[in-house]
Amino acid sequence: MSRLEKRDSAVATEEKPSSTALQHSDNSITPKASEVSKTSKANHRILFAVTAESGVSFLERQLSYLQEQGYEVFVMSDGAPSSQTLEGATHVKLTIEREISLSKDIVSLWNAIQFIRRIKPDIVNAGTPKAGLLVSIAAWLCRVPVRIYTCHGLRFETLKGWKRTLMVTTERLSAACAHKVIAVSPSLKDVLHRDRICALEKVEVLHNGSCKGVKAEPFILTDERQKQSEALRQSLGIAQDTPVIGFIGRLTKDKGVDILVEAFHLVKKVIPHAVLLLVGEKEQGDPISANTVETIENDDSIIHVGFQRELGVFYAAIDCLVLPSYREGFANVLIEAAVAGKPTIATRATGMMDSVIDGITGLLIEPGDTHELAERMIWLIKHPEECVRLGVNGHIRALRDFDPEDVVEAHAYFYHSLHKQRVSRGKGTAHHNEQASYTNSSREEGFH
Known part of the structure; x- marks a missing residue:
């Protein structure tokens, strides 16, 4: 029986969660279906700001959806995204120096202020470190009615000394300029509170986390993709019955690549024919x-x-995905692997523990523990039936909890709700009643 047939057989016999069990995280907020329509024809201007053009991908589908709801959407970044990435939004170039440069940063701040004064947005959502800081300050100085800082991760978690102090300070300043902070995962929300970046009640996790959810089509295991993966294995000189451990992402120290390679050599002592497949480029910034x-x-x-x-074909070609990162905002790659029905091994680190339910959709280890990582990889290779069980559960959860349309609707309703709160606050209306339209529940029900 092929890997695809085993997965399909398990899905067919798996008792899928009932509608009442398809629930979400205790730490998240999600609009009720009846409330989503309230965002229609909002007729507001919203400005998104990210540092680099690559960051615009975090806004996938959100840009077009908001325009459908009547928003006039602007995107500010250094570099020009493709028209496909912009989804019809208006792009504004803001030159931003990646590293610290006081003179250039002041110029960028001034340019951001000038643009905000010109278009007078109702809502500003700034994310990624440099744009998050400069545009948040600019929005505060311009007294934009709704100011949001989206935190995609915290670099200071793996820094020490003055660099850590500096990054903590900039995060606190970005959060202080915002009315609300969006954390892309529940564990990230906890760290924002623990490290005193901002008050807990200021932070929201929308839906179940993730900034855009995960599309199923590019990763789901189909007959055609299975054939492509077999051809890929053959082209790489990997036999069809060889266990393949996969890593997909940037090859950096923060991603745990050093300990992965070290742990893999421990695996080879037990399973000599195992293969480690690395997909991604090395980076000089965190070598x-x-x-x-x-x-x-x-x-x-x-x-x-x-x-x-x-x-998609690389997920299909591996037997399990390993991501031993020391920190993430939200590990989308683990959800992509789950869509493909692959079990995952991750760390109990920020943004990682939200992507894997230990023992249900994958396995968790302590960050930096080489021997534990090796033990988990060996265990998965030796227990293929458990790989199938974890993969099926992960597949169900990924499709259920991280549908892009649900994530986008949660963002749209959040903008609408927060704008309404800010306006009504000036009229003396109690804003806390809005929270009644959000639902919370557990996300672990319905698995085996």
Whole structure:
């Protein structure tokens, strides 16, 4: 029986969660279906700001959906995104220096202020570190009615000394300029509160986390994709019955690539024919060790294919996905693997523990624990029936909890609700009543 047939058989016999069990996180807020229509024909201007053009991808589908609801949408970034990425929104170029440069940062801040004064947006949502800071300050100085800071992750978690102090300070300033902070995962919300970035009641997790959800079509395991994965294995010199451990993402120290390579060599002592498939590019900003680079280049059982745009076939070709990161905002790659029906191994780190339910959709380890990671990889390889169970549960949860349309609707309703609260507050209306339209519940029911 092929891997696809095993997965389909398990799905067919799995008792799927009932409608009452299809619920969401205790830490999240989700609009009721009857409330979503309230966002229609809002006739407001909303400005999104991200540092680089690549960050505009965080807004996928959100830009077009808001326009459908009557919003006039602007996107500010350094670099010009494609028209497809912009989804009809108006782009504004704001030159932003990636590293600290006081003179250039002041110029960027002034330019942001000038643009905000010109278009007079009703809502500003700024995210990613540099744009999040500069545009949040500009929106505060211009007294924009609704100011939101979206936190996609916290770099200071893996920094020390003055760099950590500086990053903590900038995060606190970004949050202080906003009326609300969106955290892309429940664990990120907890860290924002724990490290005193902002008050807990100021932070919201929309839907079940993630900034845009995960599309199913590019990753779901189909007959055609299964055939493509078999051809891919053959082209890489991997036998169909060889266990393949996959990593997809940037090859950086923060992603745990150093300990992954070290743990894989412990796996090989037990399972000599195992293969590690690395998909992604190395980065100079957070480089892996020279020893790890040398090992990747010289070990025939480690295959590095670099950056790949179409990832569906790579998910199909692996037996499990491993992401031993020390920090994330929300680990979308783990949800993508789950859509493909693949079990995952991740760390109990910020943004990671939200993507995997330990023992139900995957396995969790302590960050930096090489031996525990090796043990979990060996266990999955030796227990293929558990791989199927974890993969099926992950597949169900991914489709249920991270549908892009649900995430986008939650964002749209959040903007509408917050704007209404801010306007009504000036009229003496109690804004807390809006929260009655949000629902909370557990996300672990319905699995085996």
